[in-house]
Amino acid sequence: MSKLKDFNGTIKYTDLEGQNLRSSNYNKGVFIKATEYNNNDKSKAPSVGPVVYIPILIFRTIDHYNLGWNGATGDFLGAWYKNSTYDNYRIVYVSIETGMVEGGTYHEHYAEPEFINAHGAGSLPDIDTHVEEIIIDTSFKNNDCLNDVFNKFSAGDNRISDYIGNFIPEGSAANLTLVTDDDFSDHFDPEYWSAGAVTSEPENYMITITFNTDPNLPSSVGNFSSIILATEFMHEMIHAEMYRKLLAHAQQPEIPWTEEFIHSLKNDFNGLADYYTRWWLERDPNLPATSAQHQLMAEHYIDIMADALSDYDDNQHSQEFYEALSWIGLKEDTVAWNNLSPEQQAYINSQIQNTMQNGPCTN
Ligand SMILES: [Zn+2]
Numbered sequence: 001m002s003k004l005k006d007f008n009g010t011i012k013y014t015d016l017e018g019q020n021l022r023s024s025n026y027n028k029g030v031f032i033k034a035t036e037y038n039n040n041d042k043s044k045a046p047s048v049g050p051v052v053y054i055p056i057l058i059f060r061t062i063d064h065y066n067l068g069w070n071g072a073t074g075d076f077l078g079a080w081y082k083n084s085t086y087d088n089y090r091i092v093y094v095s096i097e098t099g100m101v102e103g104g105t106y107h108e109h110y111a112e113p114e115f116i117n118a119h120g121a122g123s124l125p126d127i128d129t130h131v132e133e134i135i136i137d138t139s140f141k142n143n144d145c146l147n148d149v150f151n152k153f154s155a156g157d158n159r160i161s162d163y164i165g166n167f168i169p170e171g172s173a174a175n176l177t178l179v180t181d182d183d184f185s186d187h188f189d190p191e192y193w194s195a196g197a198v199t200s201e202p203e204n205y206m207i208t209i210t211f212n213t214d215p216n217l218p219s220s221v222g223n224f225s226s227i228i229l230a231t232e233f234m235h236e237m238i239h240a241e242m243y244r245k246l247l248a249h250a251q252q253p254e255i256p257w258t259e260e261f262i263h264s265l266k267n268d269f270n271g272l273a274d275y276y277t278r279w280w281l282e283r284d285p286n287l288p289a290t291s292a293q294h295q296l297m298a299e300h301y302i303d304i305m306a307d308a309l310s311d312y313d314d315n316q317h318s319q320e321f322y323e324a325l326s327w328i329g330l331k332e333d334t335v336a337w338n339n340l341s342p343e344q345q346a347y348i349n350s351q352i353q354n355t356m357q358n359g360p361c362t363n
Contacts, residue, residue, distance in 0.1 A: 134167050137179035139213075145226060145361035146211055149233045149312075150178065158308035160234050163241040173251070174244040177208045180221075184214035194219050195329070196232040199239035199290075204253045207243050209236045225358040230312050231325045234305055235297075242293050245269050271296060294329070298336035302326045324351035 065079040141147055153160045167176045181187055188210075192198050196219055197211045211221050211232075221229050246255045249268050255261070262281055265273035272292075279292035297305075305326035306319055313322070327348050331337045337345070 134164065135175065135177040137177060139180040139182075140178040140211065143180055143211070143213065143221075144363040145229055146178075146180065146221065146233070148363055149226065149230045152312055153230070153233065153237070153308075156308075156311050158311040159304050160237050160308040160312070163237045163244075166241065166244060173205060174202060174247045175206045176240055176244075177206060178211075179208060180211045180213040182213050182215065184210070184212040184220070185217055188212075193217055196221050196224070196229070197236045199236045199243065202243055202247045202254055205247065207240050207247075209240060223360050224356060226361045226363075227309075227313060227325065228328075228356060228358075229361060230309060231305075231328050234308055234312075234326075235329050238297055238301060238305070239290060239293055242272060242296075245272060271300065291333075294332075295334055295336070298327075298330040298334035302330075302336075320347075321351055324348040325355060328352060 064082045066082050067079050068077040069075065070077055136147075136150070140150075150164075154164050155161070167174060185193055188195075188198060195212060197209055200208045200210065212219055213222055214220050215222065221232065224232075243255070246265070246269075249265055250256055250261065259281055262273060262276045265276070275292040275296040279295045280287060302323055306322035309322040309325060310317075310319065324347065327337065331345075331348075340348070
């Protein structure tokens with residue numbers, strides 16, 4: 001593109017956290033429409049298309065005035081401009097997307113902005129110019145308890161940390177959003193009301209984990225301690241990882257739930273192929289997509305989860321304790337649970353119940 005009249009595409013305005021501020025669309029250089037975003041709309045930017053980011057620094061300065069009064073009468077005489085001092089800055093990025101390829105995934109870094117300050121104050125702090133690949137909604141970020149769980153798993157050395165990391169690398173086909181919902185009972189069907197969180201299957205490459213913060217539901221994460229939140233986070237990250245694998249194999253924005261697709265998984269992801277064959281294709285295709293995942297998790301992931309939870313919790317408790325918590329969400333209609341002895345089930349249930357009765361996280 002060399003002339004504006006040849007420009008077909010979108011100009012996007014985002015801030016450093018990938019938060020969309022505005023986008024405007026052009027067709028043959030003609031402005032078509034603009035979209036203003038409200039505060040919570042975020043996306044991994046760019047979604048599609050080769051992108052050039054143009055950083056724009058916007059400075060805020062404070063103008064200072066001398067005020068004058070008549071000493072004899074006390075009358076206000078006026079204000080005289082004295083000087084301006086630097087107060088703050090904000091960075092807005094403008095990106096231009098052209099030549100979009102449908103289904104393409106792109107990974108970019110922001111250009112490091114140059115610091116030009118007419119008022120000569122200070123220097124720019126280190127800026128992470130990496131485009132966010134995991135989208136942490138403000139609602140999640142503002143929940144200190146959940147945010148701490150995420151940060152601790154991110155910094156950890158366990159399988160869940162690895163799963164978080166899988167959403168980061170260049171060319172990752174899947175994106176992940178973490179969000180909380182105060183109106184969980186309005187937005188989800190009653191079958192989910194007992195869940196602390198729900199992982200939605202990919203839509204347009206986006207996998208969303210929604211945490212239940214609905215004050216009207218006893219299952220709200222607001223009622224539980226950090227270790228329970230960590231267990232729920234871990235459980236949902238395994239769903240997210242399974243969806244990520246399915247999406248990576250599909251090479252499409254959504255998972256094509258066909259028999260051929262399930263069979264085609266065999267070479268790449270034999271476990272998923274096996275469980276989706278036995279627990280979905282050979283059963284009721286109307287079962288939720290998570291049923292096969294729960295069977296797989298109950299059979300093969302208890303040790304993985306117990307180890308991850310132990311790492312998260314700095315090994316404060318026994319391995320049996322972490323194993324017991326890992327069963328949360330996996331006891332209903334799973335073969336692995338039904339194969340446990342009544343004594344094992346009773347031990348696990350008592351550990352879960354005791355831990356759930358601990359006071360809520362109060363960070
Ligand atoms: Zn689940």
